[in-house]
Amino acid sequence: ERRADGLANKSKKGVSLIQYLILNRGAPVPNVQLLETLWTDEDSANPESALKTLVSRTRALLNQVSPRLGESIVSDRGAYHWALQPGMSIDLYDILNIRDRLMTQQDDPEQTKCLYEEMLRLYRGDLLQNSDLSEWILSRATQLHNDYISAVYAYLEMLKAEKDYAKIVAVCRTALDVDNFDERLHMELITALIHTGRTSDALAQYKHIVHLN
Numbered sequence: 001e002r003r004a005d006g007l008a009n010k011s012k013k014g015v016s017l018i019q020y021l022i023l024n025r026g027a028p029v030p031n032v033q034l035l036e037t038l039w040t041d042e043d044s045a046n047p048e049s050a051l052k053t054l055v056s057r058t059r060a061l062l063n064q065v066s067p068r069l070g071e072s073i074v075s076d077r078g079a080y081h082w083a084l085q086p087g088m089s090i091d092l093y094d095i096l097n098i099r100d101r102l103m104t105q106q107d108d109p110e111q112t113k114c115l116y117e118e119m120l121r122l123y124r125g126d127l128l129q130n131s132d133l134s135e136w137i138l139s140r141a142t143q144l145h146n147d148y149i150s151a152v153y154a155y156l157e158m159l160k161a162e163k164d165y166a167k168i169v170a171v172c173r174t175a176l177d178v179d180n181f182d183e184r185l186h187m188e189l190i191t192a193l194i195h196t197g198r199t200s201d202a203l204a205q206y207k208h209i210v211h212l213n
Contacts, residue, residue, distance in 0.1 A: 013038055014058035021073065021082035022090060023140060028079035055080065091122050098122070099147050102154075109158065116155040120174050123148045149175070149182065156188055168192035181212065
């Protein structure tokens with residue numbers, strides 16, 4: 001199988017099409033909406049034909065990455081949607097599923113911790129940071145980031161109730177790799193370091209915050 005890394009070099013618009021469909025989580029996206037999004041600054045004599053050609057070429061490129069992967073782009077009546085193939089997983093979908101489960105998962109603390117840990121593992125930065133769809137996805141990226149930070153805060157409150165300061169240190173450091181400018185995370189880290197007797201590390205962390213500001 002060919003790696004997907006080179007796909008963007010072959011068709012930037014094709015990658016944008018894939019991203020747009022995936023972000024809609026299986027919901028059909030009308031052709032008109034795709035045309036308005038993917039051809040924002042371009043005029044086409046036959047836009048419907050241009051979209052069909054793009055879909056066909058993108059499917060072919062996906063099939064080069066993995067046989068039958070192109071079948072993930074499904075044609076609806078006047079629309080397209082992304083369908084997960086057997087064995088396929090998408091981190092974004094997994095994160096959103098975890099977020100939804102955390103809203104209802106209250107009775108089993110250990111299971112809740114596992115969900116928090118899985119979110120920490122999966123979320124590694126802002127959504128599609130280098131995408132050509134950056135303007136369109138900004139609100140979604142912001143919401144996803146806020147959901148992640150809210151989950152981290154809730155996890156920290158659980159750990160503080162258990163006085164598990166060593167774990168708090170680990171969680172804060174992981175989250176700060178994603179958002180190094182979150183003041184609360186820095187303060188939670190400093191407090192946890194003090195509780196674990198690591199005063200020199202706490203002082204170094206404080207100096208780091210001063211330097212950031």
